[in-house]
Amino acid sequence: xxxxxxxxxxxxxxxxxxxxxAVFNNLVRKNRLEEYLEADSxxxxxxxxxxxxxxxMREAAQKRGIFITSTARQIDLKDFSEFDFIIAMDSxxxxxxxxxxxxxxxxxxxxxxxxxxxxxxxxxxxxxxPYYGGDSGFExxxxxxxxxxxGLLDSLNPKE
Ligand code: 4NP
Numbered sequence: 496x497x498x499x500x501x502x503x504x505x506x507x508x509x510x511x512x513x514x515x516x517a518v519f520n521n522l523v524r525k526n527r528l529e530e531y532l533e534a535d536s537x538x539x540x541x542x543x544x545x546x547x548x549x550x551x552m553r554e555a556a557q558k559r560g561i562f563i564t565s566t567a568r569q570i571d572l573k574d575f576s577e578f579d580f581i582i583a584m585d586s587x588x589x590x591x592x593x594x595x596x597x598x599x600x601x602x603x604x605x606x607x608x609x610x611x612x613x614x615x616x617x618x619x620x621x622x623x624x625p626y627y628g629g630d631s632g633f634e635x636x637x638x639x640x641x642x643x644x645x646g647l648l649d650s651l652n653p654k655e
Contacts, residue, residue, distance in 0.1 A: 508538030
């Protein structure tokens with residue numbers, strides 16, 4: 496059994512992707528799959544490196560019993576060899592990941608997908624960026640992530 500590693504990626508790594516990491520890890524714990532699955536997150540940009548997640552995102556998640564504890568970091572070339580799945584929050588992040596991958600010489604290729612391609616009920620393509628909006632944006636992000644993380648977990652065969 497090899498542990499599957501997943502990296503969630505957004506722009507700043509302070510709103511959407513740390514929330515995705517926490518929502519997914521919460522589901523993993525609930526299903527007692529910690530032995531088989533592990534998630535981390537990163538940003539395509541470097542502005543917030545070293546910072547905790549946005550307090551609005553942390554508070555909205557905490558109300559749902561989800562604790563976001565990660566520190567922002569930027570995606571790195573070594574992530575392409577260390578992760579099995581790299582999951583982008585929106586199409587712009589997806590393009591950024593693909594451009595960075597071109598600089599990478601490793602032969603092992605992670606699966607690179609859009610987060611909402613795993614959604615069970617949303618027809619949206621991108622998780623909307625909540626950074627410049629009001630509080631409802633953070634609730635929308637969490638609703639989308641809870642749904643898509645369930646779809647993502649269903650798509651994996653963790654014990655394989
Ligand atoms: P995230 O949100 O990509 O979901 O972490 C953002 C955070 C910060 C900025 C943009 C988006 N920013 O421009 O600083």
